[in-house]
């Protein structure tokens with residue numbers, strides 16, 4: 001479970017501090033399928049970076065499964081990111097010279113797993129996203145939707161408990177977006193907690209909960 005308590009985030013710009021997140025509280029239950037929306041510059045990515053242990057709150061507490069993230073070293077945070085969290089981005093962030101399966105195995109390389117096991121796991125993750133036949137192709141040979149599937153396989157390969165997706169359908173057409181949302185939904189149904197940042201109300205409709213970030217605060221959107 002994710003628990004943010006009175007979390008703030010400020011950035012130093014020149015001699016002054018700019019507060020992006022006001023004291024905010026947010027709890028995300030295990031197994032959630034949720035959306036984070038809000039105007040550009042409202043602090044969504046800043047919030048996602050904190051949830052994803054890429055950055056720490058300036059003040060307040062972040063508890064991830066009861067662990068106090070704010071008190072952890074960079075090394076401990078890197079381990080949590082590698083083992084517990086899968087990241088998906090709008091522009092896929094695949095390495096262009098590596099085949100699909102070589103992209104997918106990367107988190108396992110960082111985790112120090114042996115080669116044979118990495119091969120098996122990467123192919124298993126590609127099978128989960130329906131891309132086993134494309135394992136040996138480089139990203140340039142794949143469509144946008146296929147690239148995002150590879151990125152999702154990479155996010156899954158370490159069997160994380162949480163997937164954080166920043167505009168996962170932002171670079172895709174409507175039909176392809178639907179297939180990506182179906183995939184994320186099925187991953188959620190098999191137990192993964194999923195939080196998605198999006199500007200698209202159609203994406204939010206897939207999920208069970210939507211929160212708005214506005215002026216650094218969280219506003220819950222009542223379920224319709």
Ligand SMILES: Nc1ncnc2c1ncn2[C@@H]1O[C@H](COP(=O)(O)OP(=O)(O)OP(=O)(O)O)[C@@H](O)[C@H]1O
Nearest residue numbers: 011012013020038039040041042043044045046047
């Ligand atoms: N590292 C940083 N240093 C200084 N200011 C920052 C930093 N990161 C974010 N900000 C500022 O924090 C504010 C919120 O940015 P953030 O990227 O979280 O917004 P967002 O809601 O994700 O926007 P968008 O939808 O455009 O991606 C912006 O004014 C941004 O300039």
